[in-house]
Amino acid sequence: MSATQPSIGERIVYKEFPPITRHRLALYCGASGDHNPIHVDFDFARQAGFPDVFSHGMLVMAYLGQALTDAVPPSRIRSFSTRFAAITELGARLTCEGTVTELIEHNGEKQAKLSLTTRDQSGEIKLVGEAVITF
Template sequence: MTVRLDDAKVGDAVVAKSFPAITRAKLALYAGASGDHNPIHIDSDFAKKAGFPDVFSHGMLVMGLLGQAVTDAVSPDRLRAFSTRFVAITQLGAAIACEGTVAELFEADGERRARLALTARDETGDVKLAGEAIVAL
């Protein structure tokens, strides 16, 4: 269960959003919108020749899902920083669950802030992205 950020304490979950499975259509739409037409993400034959079982998601697509989860939980005008680290490839068909917990409460530049520890996991629980966000309280 998530709590309101204004009432949150260290360890509280404040971000929780799930996304449906990543489809070939979603990869194609993302490639068109982003301009990233790397064949590893859209051409099955190319991906298989490179040693993968099939195409896989753009890392930035998964990062965008995590960013959406954060800004659905916290108003974008309260976001001070957002960063991620790519941990593992996100396979075609993966459903992504994004979570964020309060890791630290502190003051900076005259405002109360929270550092959120973020993860994006697939349906098996494998972490695909890890990151953090700094938000004003």
């Protein structure tokens, strides 16, 4: 994204990710230190009432953060917040998007508010969020 003024409704963030695998969950478990067995132990997940393990919420948030920083240099991001909307199952193919919802000026700096979403291949929203960027 260039530093030119974006327009309302413009999609600035867009990135697709490969399916979430058991291997990816195990790698994330080790890298993040989040060793909750519900994300990597099939038997534990079944005993908890789930059909299988599912993704760490913070992994899904990391995907959205990566999509945002691929589109906007980190030095231009003023805020980034998210809310988890649904569990992300094993095998989900996630797509992250961000569109401009508002143009504002704050302390003399031109900024844009972005509405962010992460959806799976069925279109189910897994994560919603907002970012404020400068342009």
